[in-house]
Amino acid sequence: MSKTILQVKDLEKTYENGVKALKGVSFDVKEGEFLVIIGLSGSGKSTLLRCINNLHEPTGGQILFKDRNITRLNKKDSRTLRSEIGMIFQHFNLIPRYSVLKNALTGALYRTPILSSLFGFFSQEDKDKALNYLDLVGIKEKAHVRADQLSGGQQQRVSIARALTQGPQILLADEPVASLDPATCHTVMDYLKKVNRELGLTIICNLHFLSLVRQYADRVIALKEGKLVYEGDPKNIDQSWFEEIYGESAKEVHVN
Template identity: 50%
Template sequence: MIEFINVGKTYPNNVRALDNINLKIEKGEFVAIIGLSGAGKSTLIRCINRMHDISEGELIVDGVKVDALKGKEIRTFRQRIGMIFQSFNLVTRISVLKNVLVSFVPELPFWRKVTGIFSKDQKIRALTALDKVGILDKAYVRVDQLSGGQQQRVALARTLAQQPDIILADEPIASLDPVTARQVMDDFTRINRETDMSIILNIHHVEMALEYAERIIGVREGRVVYDGKAEDVNQDVLDFIYNGKTGSPEPDGREEKYYV
């Protein structure tokens, strides 16, 4: 479980990125975070794995107070959380398999880090992850010979090889064409269902968010202004998230999911 309790984040330039965030995300949920650029979506998910520190409040993941972790504790904690970026973050001049094996570097003894030798179990885990995302046949191909969609799948396989409890994805389909984006979202859905892994996406493609995610969190100006089922999101809800227009507050007429 991920729990935000009165969480705020202020950057050194005094920009208020998050303001009084209160959320609970249970294990196995598939959540999409939507909102305008600059609303605080990326900051929200990057606080979960301590890429960003919170300024106040508490952030708890499976009973661990994330904001209290230090040094090696942070590195150990991050091994439980996979992170996928829009830019893929791959080494394009080496093979697909080697890119996936990179996920094991933090847990290697020093001599393996120096020699670049991975264990048989790690290679099996890497190949299994590639198989799960449908690109096992590309294992020995250089990454720069792959399409954008295939590269994003390599990034996803690298994350799966870590066997994390949570996957965070920051605009994972922003640079992909519609067909490829749908393939990647299908991968997320299948992984979520087969492994009960929590998946939290920051995404601009509203139609994709509504189709694939079970839960939608709407963020505006650093605050959560909507939190509910994807099936309950209609145009009034979207207008409220993106424009601040109240309209009809909610499909069922209740207002408690909206707060500013």
């Protein structure tokens, strides 16, 4: 029985414009787990991930990371928390003009002294680490190519390497394959699975395609209009659950 790494309790988030993105969501995440969050666009998935690494401040409830409450942190603690939680994004969000290696090295910014980082000096240890992770996602030979020369799938792999260079304890993935073609989709998901298996890293991932969910997730939770509507094994999501989560007129599409 593995330990619980993250506990989300009655989490609420109301934006300044009055939109209620999360209306009391609770769930636990076990260490080393591949947890997938599904739900329609606007169901609160992205907000949930951004609350976990403090990019957004929740307006209610608690998040316990290794039994420590991480909501309402001050600026410094919030930076420390972010350094312990990696994140990858739908649009990769690499720095286009930087080389692949330098992009991966931005994952080490937290522990690099500000002045050194401004002059682009990173420690040899961090460089080795970054190269090592680029190797892990199979893109080491492109280390000195500019990031904007890469294809979408390759860019997403670089962004995985960037997140890993942080040395995180959890990896958040916000729709990591939503802007990729079906073939590349599987490559990126396979690398995420590899990271999950080989490094034992806990992954929390937002996904759209149920076929991918069944293939990769250990466990799945579903959000609908800011509330948790399903929690369990991905194989147990049948037609009625599908309609419950996505609405009655929804049809499942497959990614091959």
